Every structure is written in structure tokens, then in C-alpha cells.
Amino acid sequence: MPLYEYIAEDPEKGCRTCSEVFELRRPVDRAPLELCPLCKQPVRKLISSVNTPILTKPMSVSDAKSAGFTVLKRRDKGAYEKL
Numbered sequence: 315m316p317l318y319e320y321i322a323e324d325p326e327k328g329c330r331t332c333s334e335v336f337e338l339r340r341p342v343d344r345a346p347l348e349l350c351p352l353c354k355q356p357v358r359k360l361i362s363s364v365n366t367p368i369l370t371k372p373m374s375v376s377d378a379k380s381a382g383f384t385v386l387k388r389r390d391k392g393a394y395e396k397l
Contacts, residue, residue, distance in 0.1 A: 329352050
């Protein structure tokens with residue numbers, strides 16, 4: 315199930331939970347949450363940031379081989395050699 319983030323439309327009127335961003339797991343086929351589950355104040359769904367892996371350094375040939383990849387080097391036009 316995906317994780318959705320919500321916040322109160324008016325944080326001053328919301329409870330401790332919805333006055334700040336809170337996360338909620340909900341099935342994809344359900345409609346977005348409209349009211350806070352605790353205080354019943356209107357909430358809105360936020361667009362979350364995407365989690366992407368960050369590579370700290372480029373992979374070397376030995377790193378690629380140890381990870382199970384086949385490393386090829388171009389020799390001539392259209393001809394590759396396995397390292």
C-alpha cells in the first residue's frame with residue numbers, strides 16, 4: 315500500500331496530528347482523505363518527494379563484476395570484447 319502525506323487546511327484549527335504533516339497508508343483504489351481521523355478538520359493531500367538512490371561514486375569495472383554484471387569494451391565497429 316502506498317504512503318500518503320496530509321496536512322490540515324488550516325493548521326491553527328487542527329489537532330496535534332494534522333497541524334503538522336502526517337503520513338497514512340491507504341489502498342490505491344480509495345478516495346483521498348478529506349477529514350482528519352482524530353479532530354475531523356478538513357485536510358489536503360500533499361505531493362511527496364520521490365526517493366531515489368544516490369550514487370556516491372561511479373562504479374568501477376571490478377564493482378560491476380562483483381555485482382554480477384557483464385562488462386564489455388568496444389573494440390571495432392560493432393564488435394565488443396568481454397573484460
